[in-house]
Amino acid sequence: MNEIPGPIMIIEDLPSIRDLLEMTLRYKGYQVFSAADGEEALEKLKDQRPSLIITDVLMPRMDGFSLVQRLRYLPATRYIPIIVISATYIEPEDKDFALKMGVTRFIEKPIDTEDFLLNIAETLTDENRPAPMEPLSKKEFIDGYRERLEHKLRYKSAQISRIERLLRTLPESQRQAFESMLTESLYDRDLIQQELTDLLSGALTGDLPVD
Numbered sequence: 001m002n003e004i005p006g007p008i009m010i011i012e013d014l015p016s017i018r019d020l021l022e023m024t025l026r027y028k029g030y031q032v033f034s035a036a037d038g039e040e041a042l043e044k045l046k047d048q049r050p051s052l053i054i055t056d057v058l059m060p061r062m063d064g065f066s067l068v069q070r071l072r073y074l075p076a077t078r079y080i081p082i083i084v085i086s087a088t089y090i091e092p093e094d095k096d097f098a099l100k101m102g103v104t105r106f107i108e109k110p111i112d113t114e115d116f117l118l119n120i121a122e123t124l125t126d127e128n129r130p131a132p133m134e135p136l137s138k139k140e141f142i143d144g145y146r147e148r149l150e151h152k153l154r155y156k157s158a159q160i161s162r163i164e165r166l167l168r169t170l171p172e173s174q175r176q177a178f179e180s181m182l183t184e185s186l187y188d189r190d191l192i193q194q195e196l197t198d199l200l201s202g203a204l205t206g207d208l209p210v211d
Contacts, residue, residue: 007031007048008120011041011055011067012085017109021054024113025120038062042070045077052124053077057086057098058188063195065089065101065145072102072135081123085109088152088188097144101136142199149196156189 008025012018013036025032033048035041037059053071057064064084071077084098087109095106105119136144163182167175 007033007050008052008054009041009044009048009050010034011036011038011053011059011064013037013056013059017056017111021111021116024116028117030120038064038067038070041067045071049076050080052120053080053082054120055082055084057084057089057094058191060191060194063191065098065148066195068098068101068103069136069141078135081105083107083119083123085111088192089148091151093151094148097148100144101141146196146199149192149199153189153192153196156185156192160185160189 008030010018010021010025010032011034012021015036018034018036022032022034033044033050035044038055039061041053041055042062055064055067064086068082068084071080071082081104082102083105084103085107086094089095089098090108098106104123107116107119135141160182163178163185167178167182170178
């Protein structure tokens, strides 16, 4: 029997999803360690070297796109396969941007467990997996990332407006589900806005190499 590779690193800010992914992988025999955001992940990667990184995109402090850009610049992590999972960045342009950055695979939430495990196993056993391309230049990353953030911010703002209008017309018995949706959308919008602010101020790119 082939030895199961590991460990696998999971980066996800929502504890419920992070715990579910950890439990799913451990049940299949994988070694797992995790982080709640990109900054915590970079700290843990100083001491541990995973065989695979699985990261969400929309996270506080440092999101998945910024993390991937750093990992592809660092010699120690440049060739570690990365699987991105996301419920927000799921449009073809989002996936294309992720692949240009050197992401190995892209999985949409909600996650299908069987498909998730197949992607893990295939990624870890693919001896012919191409090495990641050269990292995006700093300008390419900033331009592409800003475009994705601005697009997503417009989408979330429009979504919030639609929910708020709907809530004014719904009977009380139907409001709870849409109030929860509004809370989640407001949280996502605020994260995206903060990421855009940080990007434009240089906070997300200040330690990346200058072209």
